[in-house]
Amino acid sequence: MDRRKSLKTLLGGAVGTALFTQVGCKEAGTDPVPASAGTELETKGYGLRTAWEAEREERINNSRFFSDFELETIGVLADIIVPAGEDHAKATDTGVVEFIEFMAKDQPDVYQTRLRGGLAWLNAETSQRYGGKAFIEATPEEQLAIVDDIAYELPESEAESNPLRTGIDFFDRLRFLVVTGFFTSRDGVEYLGYMGNQPNVWDGVPQDVLDAHGLQYDPELLPKYVDQERRTITAEWDEQGNLIT
């Protein structure tokens, strides 16, 4: 069956219409809602916060942790970790710096001293290597030379004694924030290829995927799975519990 026609049939009933209206889709019975459609434009905020959550968030938003200098440094590092690619934007264009500033205030014990201390370490290291420069003043080649030294895990034998350990720990933590921030941005989700978060009708693994993995649905169970053509018909059972609709 034609996939579009199938979805139109399946979602076109009364329930389908209500459903599409609620998620702000253009009209019922067209294609599945495109991945870019969501609820974000419908209401401000991101769903109900409790009073203490809302107060907490207001305090966070009214405070500032990193200085401009620190944020600029984070931005340069973030774009080294996630530079622009053929099919995605660079980190600073995906809200990652704002996210990191928020997280430093949201989880201060986890992030504040480690990130701030790490940035200071980085500037000290840059200064020693390159005649008093801060990291953001170094040339891109100089910046990458330092990053290459701190971007990889040490062998266990060196883990305690290596003088770069502070920098390696810092980079690891920052890399986590940058990567998680990127992949949870609109651009990152698209790059990753996540195709969900939209009303749809699950009807099993695509056949070519089953074939590629050498798997198949158990023919005995197939009749027991939901018949998506009949999903909007009200369920009724016989006395033994057999579904009859």
Next chain:
Amino acid sequence: MQIKKNDKEYDVVIVGSGAGGGMSARILAENGLNVAIIEAGPYFDPQNKEQKTQLRWPWESPRRGASTTRPFGDYNAAFGGWELPNEPYSTVGDTRFEWFRSRMLGGRTNHWGRISLRFGPDDFHKKDFDGLGANWPITYEEIKPYYDRVDKMIGVTGTNEGLPNDPDGFFLPPPKPRLSELMYTKAARKNGVPVYPSRMSMLTKKLNDDRGVCFYCAQCSRSCAVYADFSAGSCLIFPAVKAGKGQVDILVNCMAREVITDDTGTATAISYVSKDDRREYEAKGKVIVLAASACETARLLMNSRMKGQTEGLGNSSGTLGRYLHDSTGAGAAAFIPSLMDRKRYNEDGMGGLHVYSPWWGDNKKLDFPRGYHIEMGGTMGMPMYGFGGGHKAIQKILNYKVGGYGNPLLKEMKSVYGAGFYISGRGESVALYDNYCEIDPNSVDEWGIPTLRFHYKWTDHERLQAKHMQETFRSILTDMGGEILTPEYTYEQDYGMLAPGAIIHEVGTARMGDDPKESVTNKYGRLHDVPNVYINDAATFSSQADKNPTWTIMALAMRNSEHIVSELKKMNI
């Protein structure tokens, strides 16, 4: 209708609006009774656009969904967690106990896993098999009609398999398994572990005109805006209000303090503090139903005083607060190299697993009593805070250089997306007298209500069960072609078993029984000591099964509520 204070006497005052309180309200109101529901949190309706988090994207949260203020992340529909501001609890000695509370209409049903398993015939008399714990004063046959009605009223997926201790029911058709679930099925069966379609309270098919049909966004933990999943508000309380047979007054932001009794030993009211004005009020009722959750209900009774009783209302047996037990929980995760570079498609599916494994073992041949069921999953799910956090472990497995940056790193992460898989067990622990909660004499919450302190220790019954889980899961994961990420835990580490309370299936604090010296309520949840007080939550469970408690809470609340109706008609209350 939401109100703050009133002087009228209700037929029934219900404390709590979750599975037990919601079902009580619906049954009582359908029988024409006027009820008040006292709920400690705010009104919540997932259909309300200001409130709903469903279908929101990770970037709409400034913390990208991190669990800073909610243990299961920013979009989770639980207003609460294991810690609540200004509502402490304490533990004694080396007790590890974590108490999850959700303050909102519908309580923890708004975010729960929706795994909806009936208890089986054996589960009501486990003591007959192993001599441990206590039998229930009721049998499966007595509860079966109520389970049947819950199935039809709420909706649950599944298949009738004729299993001896995992009964058939009135099931909605289950969805087809996801790719990794097919791999699990194959590997589990190779290990002698059975696999069946999952039993989840989502509507894969239309049930009635009030609720929508599942649209497969996998976000039941956010509570469904079209009411396609079971939440107590959507499926019990709103229909009770809509039916209009008996009046249902919902008193939100009201924290129950104690059950008020008169000189004759009859309960007359619930006293509560309004969180909005911090003043004290009473809701008068001919009958009081407690459904505040096992520990909160026990706390409420312990904080209630009646003439001649110093150890709390309904506690002449001395068992109130005792026999507290939670499900066991342990798990293992793996990276599955054959799932690298997956073709992209939307595999969100229902919110949770499409297949599950009921307990299959024979305890006579094992070194522990009681069993567990298996939950599992692994999908190309929505990325949230934490995404990429485990990548170094995967790099080690793949013999990549550990660390890195730039587009090569991003390509690696893209390549392993959706290649993780976890298996976890949820098992039955043995109820023990020495695992209990009591009032902490040194502490009150911000409402001036004395708080709980917990005494709880796992025993080898649970530890050896967790060991069996680990061995089973590692074997299945290996047979799936997986590289195991979870460390091998030792006896001293309880084989990776989580702390009691972590699974949020706590039950047993006011257990039912025929003998008033050994139990708090009779088989209808009615206090032995105070005939017009009923307990309609999991406090009355004589034992937990290797099943999730919600379906049984609702079946019992339905049965108890109809008993109340009948007793009121007979003028026995």
